Structures are given as C-alpha cells and as structure tokens.
Amino acid sequence: DGRLTSTLDSQVVSLPNLNFMKHHGAVFLNAYTNAPICCPSRSAMWSGLFPHLTQSWNNFKCLDPGYPTWMDLIKAKGHITQKFGKQDYTSGSHSLSGLEDSTHLSLSAFAFSNRVEAWTRDVPFLLRQEGRPMANLTTNRTQIRIREEDWKNVDLAVDWIRKQAKNSSEPFFLYLGLNLPHPYPSEDMGENWGSSTFLTSLYWLQKVQSFKPVLAFRVSQSLKDQFIEVLKVIPDQQAQGLADISEAFCFTVDAMKDSILQASRLMLSLVSYKNITLPKWLPLKKMHPVDYYSSYTKNCTGHFTDQEILNIRAYYYAMCAETDGIMDLSADPDELRNVVTLYPDIVLSIEKKLRSIIDYKKISYNVHQYNKEEFIKxxxxxxxxxxxxxxxxxxxxxxxxxxxxxxxxxDKWLESGNINL
Incomplete structure (x- = not known):
C-alpha cells in the first residue's frame, strides 16, 4: 500500500524492508494498475498488453491457456525461469474449483459466483457478495508465519536460487506471487462467502506503532485454563506489575461464555490506536457509483463501531508488516537498481504509447455485450x-x-440493448 510508505519512517506501521526497496529501487508516484480487479490486472502484467487487447474482462475471463507471456520470451532468449506462489492470470482459474456439477449447489457456488457476479454488473440491483469484515488475533503471541502458504513459497524461492540459479551460467528470472496482505476467508460464514477476515498475531500487531493494549484480566478460577492463551498476548512489560499500568483495568469474566474466541474479541474491543485515524466517510448517496458498488458488494455499508473500524485498519497494517517481513533484501542490495535514468529514450517511447488514444466507447460496448452473451450461454x-x-x-x-x-x-437487463435472445 503506497500510502504506508510515503515517508521512510511511517507514522502508522514499521515497514523497514519495503522502505529499503523503495530507497534503492524505482518508485512510481503516479501509477495505476491496468485493471482494478485481480485477474485482469495480472493478465496485463503477464502478457504485457492492455486488458482490452486480450479481452481479460473479469476474474473468470483472462488469458487463454498457453497464451505467450513475458516469461516465455525471456526464456526463449536464454534465461532460466521459475515461478512460485500466486499467479492466477488464466481464464477460469480464479472462479473454478473443479466442481462444475450444478446439482451440488454448495460445491458449485464458488465456481459460479465470480463469473456471474461479473456478468451482471449492469443489472440494477446491489447484492452483498462477502461476509462482514472482521479482525481476529491468533492466540500465539510469538507467531511470525501467519500466512503460512506465502512463507513456504518464499522458502521454495530461496532454495531455488541457492541450488539452481546460483549454479547456472545463464541469467535467471524468478517470479514470486504472494497473497498478503489480502484478507482470509471467514470460516464461520462458509468458504464461499468471500475473504473478509483480517488475521494477524501480536508479533505483527506490535509493528503498528500506535498499538497499545489497555486492559488486564482477572479471570475467575473456573475459567482460568480456558483463557490462559488469551492472557499471554499481554506484553511482558505490562504483564509484570499490572497494578502499575495506568490505562489498565480489571474485571471478572464469570458471565462470559466458555470461549477463547469471545475473550480475544473482547480484548480487541479494548485496544487503543493513537496514530490510526477514522476515515471521513461520504454519505452513501454522495459516493461515486464505483465506490458505492465496491463498498456495498464487500459488505462495508452496514454499521461499524469506531473500534471495529480501527481494529480492521490496524490489522490490515499488521498484515502489511508481515508482507514487509517477507521482503527482506537488506543482505542483497544489488538486487535493487533503478535503470530509468539510464535509458531516457525508452522511457519517452513508453510514455508516448501510454498516452495514445484508445476507443473507450467501443471497448465499453464490447464488455457490455460480452457480459450478456456469456450470461445467456x-x-x-x-x-x-x-x-x-x-x-x-x-x-x-x-x-x-x-x-x-x-x-x-x-430479465430486463438481458432484454435491453441489441442482444439477440
């Protein structure tokens, strides 16, 4: 998130490795993704072409299998190549789970949802597609590897460099795709209801410089064992001499249910963040349609308390800190070089191409027609x-x-326009 690296010493969260990359690499201060959605943006990156040229319209329709990519080109020129982690730039891979039997509705829901939701964007209704965003904390206070899949792919990448790339006489190119800081699926809402849980540990939350726990527990004897892991998340320096913590208070939990999850959520509701600000939301009726659409479908238009909003923002920042922890290149600064100043002519030619005129009306028409035709099929x-x-x-x-x-x-949407039913 570029907003978190606007200064080398972020006032919100510590990101030393990303700032190291920023300082030694190239920074694009006025750059936009080629498409504001997952798969089409990656199809543009892998193909080197605008989404309308490859007809990568949504999370279901992207590059066809076998479509030539920049990795294919550099491999043909003599590079050894490898890719690990999230790629997801081919048609169907984002919304197909291999379960196409429509008679098993619970199995096919995710396989169908992404594409149908994309095709029906022109329909005049708004339906929430994901669960209510929430913040959760792991009970292991020292846990570093939260997004385990990403860390495993990092291990594979490092191992490949050390064992294969290092011993090759040819130049190499390695691609590593991460899921962080994308939120997790909300398990209690069903696996098909989107990713809306911001999950982290105290290890990363303490990287959020404004984080400050403001409570202590006095647990009743009968529930002591149930809450022992929750109590461990209180920092050592505060756990010693709780009576001296000016902002801490004590309470009993006799009336609480036997649930570590509920106890941890209670703890979240009593946390102070000094540097995290509450956004000034526009009234829904004044929002741009694009912002309203994304806010509504992501289930962000309901009532959230100030503390809920602060927790979600803080946990997102903590997940950014975990991303930063993966990106430690401090031992290998030569990996980062800004070559823009070395090739001004190439930069100028690229700038000219980017500013060339595109027939936006024709492209828009093609997308609308595609949506109807695919939905009908x-x-x-x-x-x-x-x-x-x-x-x-x-x-x-x-x-x-x-x-x-x-x-x-x-039905009314399908009947509108020139589509032949």
Missing part, C-alpha cells in the same frame, strides 16, 4: 436448475430477500 447450460443455482451464489443472503425482483431485474 451460462443460463442455458444450467437449464431447469437455473433458479436454484443463481439463488445460492455468494450473494444468496441478499438475493433470497427478494428473489423474484432479482430475477426480473436480470
């Missing part, structure tokens, strides 16, 4: 099971409040 493939399938996608909670109205809205 998909609906035909579902057959008589269409009503059951579409009502059980990720948006099922909102859909089932007004199912007939939602189906009617889709």
């Amino acid at each position: 998909w609906r035909a493939s579902i057959g008589q099971n269409y009503t059951n399938v579409i009502s059980n996608l990720r948006w099922h909670i909102d859909w089932n409040k007004r199912p007939k109205a939602c189906e009617l809205a889709i």
Whole structure:
C-alpha cells in the first residue's frame, strides 16, 4: 500500500524492508494498475498488453491457456525461469474449483459466483457478495508465519536460487506471487462467502506503532485454563506489575461464555490506536457509483463501531508488516537498481504509447455485450436448475430477500440493448 510508505519512517506501521526497496529501487508516484480487479490486472502484467487487447474482462475471463507471456520470451532468449506462489492470470482459474456439477449447489457456488457476479454488473440491483469484515488475533503471541502458504513459497524461492540459479551460467528470472496482505476467508460464514477476515498475531500487531493494549484480566478460577492463551498476548512489560499500568483495568469474566474466541474479541474491543485515524466517510448517496458498488458488494455499508473500524485498519497494517517481513533484501542490495535514468529514450517511447488514444466507447460496448452473451450461454447450460443455482451464489443472503425482483431485474437487463435472445 503506497500510502504506508510515503515517508521512510511511517507514522502508522514499521515497514523497514519495503522502505529499503523503495530507497534503492524505482518508485512510481503516479501509477495505476491496468485493471482494478485481480485477474485482469495480472493478465496485463503477464502478457504485457492492455486488458482490452486480450479481452481479460473479469476474474473468470483472462488469458487463454498457453497464451505467450513475458516469461516465455525471456526464456526463449536464454534465461532460466521459475515461478512460485500466486499467479492466477488464466481464464477460469480464479472462479473454478473443479466442481462444475450444478446439482451440488454448495460445491458449485464458488465456481459460479465470480463469473456471474461479473456478468451482471449492469443489472440494477446491489447484492452483498462477502461476509462482514472482521479482525481476529491468533492466540500465539510469538507467531511470525501467519500466512503460512506465502512463507513456504518464499522458502521454495530461496532454495531455488541457492541450488539452481546460483549454479547456472545463464541469467535467471524468478517470479514470486504472494497473497498478503489480502484478507482470509471467514470460516464461520462458509468458504464461499468471500475473504473478509483480517488475521494477524501480536508479533505483527506490535509493528503498528500506535498499538497499545489497555486492559488486564482477572479471570475467575473456573475459567482460568480456558483463557490462559488469551492472557499471554499481554506484553511482558505490562504483564509484570499490572497494578502499575495506568490505562489498565480489571474485571471478572464469570458471565462470559466458555470461549477463547469471545475473550480475544473482547480484548480487541479494548485496544487503543493513537496514530490510526477514522476515515471521513461520504454519505452513501454522495459516493461515486464505483465506490458505492465496491463498498456495498464487500459488505462495508452496514454499521461499524469506531473500534471495529480501527481494529480492521490496524490489522490490515499488521498484515502489511508481515508482507514487509517477507521482503527482506537488506543482505542483497544489488538486487535493487533503478535503470530509468539510464535509458531516457525508452522511457519517452513508453510514455508516448501510454498516452495514445484508445476507443473507450467501443471497448465499453464490447464488455457490455460480452457480459450478456456469456450470461445467456451460462443460463442455458444450467437449464431447469437455473433458479436454484443463481439463488445460492455468494450473494444468496441478499438475493433470497427478494428473489423474484432479482430475477426480473436480470430479465430486463438481458432484454435491453441489441442482444439477440
């Protein structure tokens, strides 16, 4: 997040490794992704082409299998190449789980949701597609590897460099894709209801420079064992002599349910963040449609307390700190070189291409037509099971409040324009 690296000494979260990369590498202060969504942005990066040239319209339709990428080109020129981690730039890979049997609705929901949600963006309804954002803390206070999958891929990358790239006489190129700081799926909402849990440990949360625990527990004897792990998250210096902590207070938990999870959530509601500010939200009716759409579908338009908002922001910053922990290149600064100043002619030619005129109206028309055509084909493939399938996608909670109205809205959308039904 570029907002967290605007100064070398961030006032919000400590990111020494990313700032090291910023200082020694190239910084783009006015840059935009080629597409504001997952797969199309990666298809642009891997192909080197704008999304409209490859027709990478959404998280289901991106590059076809075998589409030539820049890695193919440099491999043909003599580089040895390797890629680890998240790639996700080919058609279907983001929304297909290999479960295409529409008779098993719980299995096929995720396989269908991404593409149907994308195709129906022009339909005049708004349906929440994800669970309510929340912040969770692991009970292991010293846990460093929270996003274990990312850390394992880092280990694979390091091992490949040491054992293969280092011993090769050819130049090499390694690609490493991470999931951090993307939130996790919310398990208590079902695996198909999006990723909306911001999960971290105290180890990373303490990197958020404004973090300060403000409570202590006096646990009743009967629940002592249940809450022992939660108590461990209080920093050592505060655990010693709790009576001297001016901002701490004590309480009993006899009335609380037997749940470590509830205790940890209670702790989250009593945390102070001095440097994290509450955003000044525009009223929904004054939002730009793009912002309103994303806020609503991500289930961010409901009521959140100030503490909930602060926790989510702080935990996101802590996940950025974990990302920073993965990116430690301090022992190998030669990996970072800004070559822009060495090739001004190439920079100028690229700038000229980026500013060339594109027929935006034609591209927009093509996208709208694509959405309708693909939805019609998909609906035909579902057959008589269409009503059951579409009502059980990720948006099922909102859909089932007004199912007939939602189906009617889709029918009117399909009948509009020049599409041939």
